[in-house]
Amino acid sequence: MDKHARYIGIWKEESKMENIINETIKYIKGIFEHDYSGHDFFHSLRVYKTAVEIAKYENANIYLVSLAALLHDVDDIKLSPKTHNKKDNAVAFMKKMNISQKDISTICEIIDSVSFKGFDTIKPSSIEAKCVQDADRLDALGAIGIARAFAYGGNHNRPIYDPDIKPIEEIGKEEYQNNTSTTINHFYEKLFKLKELMNTEYGTKIAVQREDFMRMFIKEFMLEWNGDNN
């Protein structure tokens, strides 16, 4: 193959990939259009952008990372319990896009290892899954993490804060899913633990900054709650 033909080959592959990513973005926009539980379209889009950023540092496969990040919530156990196990939504979409069976399986494996389920969570073995998991966790931290936590709390009828309800520090999968605590407790039960669970150096660095910001928020929140800064 001459050099010219090889470049055209690469260019065709790249524009095919770009087309698949654009179609995936359109697909998830339709799915999450009316979600107000903290899992909206922009969450998936942010996870995608952050995951690609991490993937560049880690030399991971950007194509697999992009698709897994964009599709990571379309079969979420809370949003779509019936399709959760077999990832019916993600698989049907990827088949429609003529993605190879091998890539579909790899992407489904990445999605499976992403979710945080208390302490019995899976530590991903592939670098691609590590990137997506870190990106998903980072979106639960910082200013956006705070906004998402209270949106989720309101959506699930949880109190903002109640000094009589203490956080459950060691939380397993069952307790995590059935737990009806306050949103402030969620910071201690889940969000402040994420920093230690990061897989990548880049992810850890951002997590540290975002947790610092959240701790400042909690400090101010408690001052206001107790009337100490009036």
Ligand code: ADP
């Ligand atoms: P993921 O995006 O990894 O699927 P989750 O489904 O666990 O995350 O949570 C989605 C968002 O809702 C996150 O920002 C998370 O912090 C928040 N959230 C989950 N559970 C609670 C809870 N019990 N109280 C407040 N916020 C929560």
Ligand code: NI
């Ligand atoms: Ni997510």
